[in-house]
Amino acid sequence: MTTLTADARRGATPLDVVRLHFSQRGLLLRTPPLIMLVVFVLTIIFAVIFVRMGSVPGSSEWIQNSRSNAAVFWALPGFFGWLGVQTVSLTFPLALSLGTTRRTFVVGTVLSRVAIALYVTAMLLVLLGIELATGHWFFHIYMTDVWLLGAGNPFQLAATSFLATLAVLSVGGLFSAAWVRFGALGPIALAAVLVLILGFTAILVIPFAADAQPWWAALAAGIAIAAAVLGQYAPLRRASVR
Structure with a gap:
């Protein structure tokens, strides 16, 4: 914060905004490993339960069922959705008060x-x-090493985790920007529009579901990220600082 205050005289840069976001390094860097630790402990508990029920560790049935465990993928979005909201609703007014332009804030937030x-x-x-x-x-x-993350394929895991995390953060920021600009009705209206868009998209895509390829999901995530970033910048251009 002190760095951004000093840089306000010359105009803050996107990297200054990154430093502002990462002033909460403990929250940003410690929470994901702690969530993974909880997932690991729960996975062990369920594995022991299945052993007690007669399952054989290492058997083909065990591997198939264990790789269907997507807990590691679903455990993080809640935190990152909240974090995406916070990076706009709380940091945006502070950044502007310290001399950051709206465009610089959005670029720095994307980099963060x-x-x-x-x-x-x-x-x-x-x-x-x-x-x-x-x-x-x-x-x-x-x-x-689960199906949803590529079943041990590090490249698929990297692409999935990176795009999924960035998408959740971006969508969270989009909803927060709608709230900053339009108040409580903003996120409600945005949710209604997104439901309609997703519904029409599902109607168009379902007939081709049997031919779906992994890169389709990557493309959809990329489109969602780009749309969320642009959708965030649009309302913040005219949002008042509260």
């Missing part, structure tokens, strides 16, 4: 989200490496 997505991706890749090197945590525990 990219950094967070890279951090999460690196964390999951490290966990995957440990998981594979230890024979799945010495007890056939599948946490990152």
Whole structure:
């Protein structure tokens, strides 16, 4: 914050906004590993329960069912959705009061989200490496080697985790920007529009579901990220600082 205050005289840069966001380094860097620790403990508990019920660790049935565990993928979006909201609703007024332009704020916020997505991706890749090197945590525990993350493919895991994290952060920022600009009705109206868009998209895509390719999901995530960033900037251009 002090850096951004000093830089306000010469005009803050996107990197100044990044530093402002990362003033909460403890929250940003410690929370994802803690969430993964909780997921790991719960995965172990369920594995022990299944063993007690007669499942055989390492069997084909065990591997198939264990790789269907998507807890590691679904555990993080709640936090990142909240974080995406916070990076706009709380930081935007502060950044503007310290001399940041609206465009600079959006660019710096996007860079911050990219950094967070890279951090999460690196964390999951490290966990995957440990998981594979230890024979799945010495007890056939599948946490990152799951179907949704590529079943042990590090490239698919990296692409999935990076795009998913960035998409959730961006959509959270979009809803927050709607609230900053239009008040409580902004997110409600935005949600209604998104539901209609997703509904029409599903109607168009469902007939081609059997031919779906992994890159379709990557393309959809890229479109969602770009649309969310542009959609965030549009309302913030005219939003009043509260």
